[in-house]
Amino acid sequence: MVSDSQPVLALSDLRVEVGGRAIVEDVALTLHKGEMLGLVGESGCGKSVTALAILRLLAEPPMRIARGRIVLEGTDLVPLPEPALQRLRGQAMAMIFQEPMTSLNPVFSVGDQIAEAVRLHSDLTRAQARTRAAELLARVGIPAPESALDRYPHQMSGGQRQRVMIAMALAASPRLLVADEPTTALDVTVQAQILDLLDDLRRDSGMAVLLITHDLGVVSQYCDRVAVMYGGRIVETAPAADLFAHPRHRYAQALLATIPAANPPGAELPAIPGSVPPPGQRPQGCAFHPRCAAATDRCRADLPPLAELAPGHLAACWNPA
DSSP states (O other): OOOTTSOSEEEEEEEEEETTEEEEEEEEEEEOTTOEEEEEOOTTSSHHHHHHHHTTOSOTTTEEEEEEEEEETTEEOTTOOHHHHHHHBTTTEEEEOSOGGGTSOTTSOHHHHHHHHHHHTSOOOHHHHHHHHHHHHHHTTOSSHHHHTTOOGGGSOHHHHHHHHHHHHTTTOOSEEEEESTTTTSOHHHHHHHHHHHHHHHHHHOOEEEEEESOHHHHHHHOSEEEEEETTEEEEEEEHHHHHHSOOSHHHHHHHHTSGGGSOTTOOOOOOSSOOOOTTOOOSSOTTGGGOTTOOHHHHHSOOOOEEEETTEEEOOSSOO
């Protein structure tokens, strides 16, 4: 266990490849106890690959971590063998995914699945694990948790299934929770309930949360800090209030301009022209320059480093806003 002053998670110089082509590269992030960090960007920017790399859940091969460190509570996960990683998953770190129906087994009751997660990381008996499963369901707001134990995934709503996934993730009280688009498939009211739940849990337990999302409204409401990703790289990172008030990278500025609250009521929302370049087709220099109206010759020729432009506010842009 690390001290509160040290990060729970620290990524440095992380590069993930497929067939020699970088999917994510030079990724550096830190996440502290009780902090919620939002990782944002369009689809194809490398957010989910980064999340899977953290838990060492990449399909290896064809994917591989080519270089870098993933340090969880002082331990570098990159060189660890699979048995050691299995002990850490669930116990020290856990993940919840976008669509719980792809993660829950349809032929087992939710109580059996949560109890199994509990027993994997404890010496509890089956009866004790079932009691613990009911406690976890109550903790995540499932009504009548004792009877809910015997229900199957298809007998629950989407929001309830996502709460079950959170209960399973909390089975061994992990210090790091990676939430990859956890509310995308849910309606707006249920989204808010799930995000409020995650926020309450991290405040109560001190759990660090990496929230991967494309919803900037969610980030502004729940996250302490934000990292913006584009073309497989982190292009800006800052405290949430600073980023929303003063975005420096032109991509972050363009993203924020698409938020409905940033535009007059009824106005057509601006769009970013073009699309995210896929791995292997990223241009020389800044990957965003083909879509950027403020790009200069230097942007097209040279890759900008992630540099501190204000205390705690870093951006990789030759022509910052």
